Amino acid sequence: ALNSLYVLCGISIWCVCSGTHGGDFNHFPDDPEFADIIQRAEHAIENGVFPERISQGSSGSYFVKDPKGKIIGVFKPKSEEPYGHLNPKWTKYFHKLCCPCCFGRGCLLPNQGYLSEAAASLVDSKLGLGVVPKTKVVYLASETFHYSAIDRAKSRGKKYALEKVPKVGRRFHRVGLPPKVGSFQLFVEGYREADYWLRRFEAEPLPENIRKQLQSQFERLVVLDYVIRNTDRGNDNWLIKYEKSGEEGGEQKVSLDSCIKIAAIDNGLAFPFKHPDEWRAYPFHWAWLPQAKVAFSQETRDLVLSRLSDMNFVQDLCEDLYEMFKTDKGFDKTMFERQMSVMRGQVLNLTQALKDGKSPIQLVQMPRVVVERSRSGGQGRVVTLGNAFTQTFHCKRPFFSSW
Known part of the structure; x- marks a missing residue:
């Protein structure tokens, strides 16, 4: 990967050209129907129809929409789980900071909620229960997700490079924000x-x-x-x-x-x-x-x-x-x-x-x-x-x- 140093507004930012795009990961050859839904979600984000943060709960979770604005899934990023480092809801951070002895659930591994969501869907499918909406691990990026200031600065730096130095800027595999790994559960209607x-x-x-x-x-x-x-x-x-x-x-x-x-x-x-x-x-x-x-x-x-x-x-x-x-x-x-x-x-x-x-x-x-x-x-x-x-x-x- 080529590392290029750009000076933007007096601030030095390292831009790494080996970024990844969600499309590099979201392959579901055994489930073309699910793959099509994820592709629609990616197209919606590219066209400005961004996931909407869900107000309930203690973590960052999002209603994901198709290009027409219809809700098609619920995305729960690993980094925004209740005790994740990028959880946008301050209550759990305050809990972790002030009450460490009562922090989390001692019988669970931290920050694996997204895997638990997908694994529950797997167990449901293997047993033929049919009660868990299909859930898989996916990668998505959106401006409405909660990112660190560094990630947002890097994204701005890459966009600037693409605009000012097109030949160099085109070497970036991804110009926008880095994709987040998380669970994607199909949205169920009428419940x-x-x-x-x-x-x-x-x-x-x-x-x-x-x-x-x-x-x-x-x-x-x-x-x-x-x-x-x-x-x-x-x-x-x-x-x-x-x-x-x-x-x-x-x-x-x-x-x-x-x-x-x-x-x-x-x-x-x-x-x-x-x-x-x-x-x-x-x-x-x-x-x-x-x-x-x-x-x-x-x-x-x-x-x-x-x-x-x-x-x-x-x-x-x-x-x-x-x-x-x-x-x-x-x-x-x-x-x-x-x-x-x-x-x-x-x-x-x-x-x-x-x-x-x-x-x-x-x-x-x-x-x-x-x-x-x-x-x-x-x-x-x-x-x-x-x-x-x-x-x-x-x-x-x-x-x-x-x-």
Whole structure:
């Protein structure tokens, strides 16, 4: 790469010619539909239709639009995560600065939320759940993202060079701001927060066929959250879409055309490397719902049990997650293996609960299990699974055991 020193307004700025463009990274040959959506997002930004920062939440996340201004996705940059160095919302920075002893979630790796979002979508796809809007890791650059003063100065310097010295300026691979890596989740339309619909359903009970649909969708959400050990599932970060068929005589007419769907969004605080500490358990808030007291249906068992009970399937899933997680600059293979040990334990518990006909609330009351690659030592009751893995039962009961 050629480094050229330009003096702009009396300020010396090093301009590095080896910049990268988002197009160098955003290749999805196995998913042309997703690739087309990302291309539309890039074209929109190039034509001045910039992503819009979302006011809610504690991080920098953005509604991404197509060239016509329609929202097509939600982008969450790694650098703008709750404790990222470029988080534009000062509350988390103040928290980190003033309350370091209570900083973050001690069971999660910092600044890997974007990977957790994409990994949740991968698990959803592998298990055939269909509740997580498609999410992948992408690179985007936009003036509306939060950049450091240095990055913005470099961008201005490159533009100046291109204008004043075109032959040299053309050597820059990228003239604008550097792309940010993050998760891109497809935007879902017609959904509202689960809390809204759950209150409606209490006042207006659902017809039996729709109630069964809701129960089936709810069980898929439970399966997802339990496998990835989501530490942030409240009734405000999963969505429900209820499409009614029509009206007759002033009263709702429900037919086979009516349907109900769940969308599990905000999956960035999952895949812990250890089970949450007892004093801060991060419970699954859906466990308080009446749907959690109903035993898993035969439909759910037929969907996932054969896969979850197959060690080859679980190993393939771990390998797919490895290929995704290792792309992060801060990737640590030892910590990743600990994350997978927790996930394997969750899979083991879920498999047994499905076989025994348990309900979601009974599932979360089961003792915590870690399944790690065989080695000597360890705490709790240890059982060897063949020659490859060791199963450890933790003595501490989970949060819900007191119910």
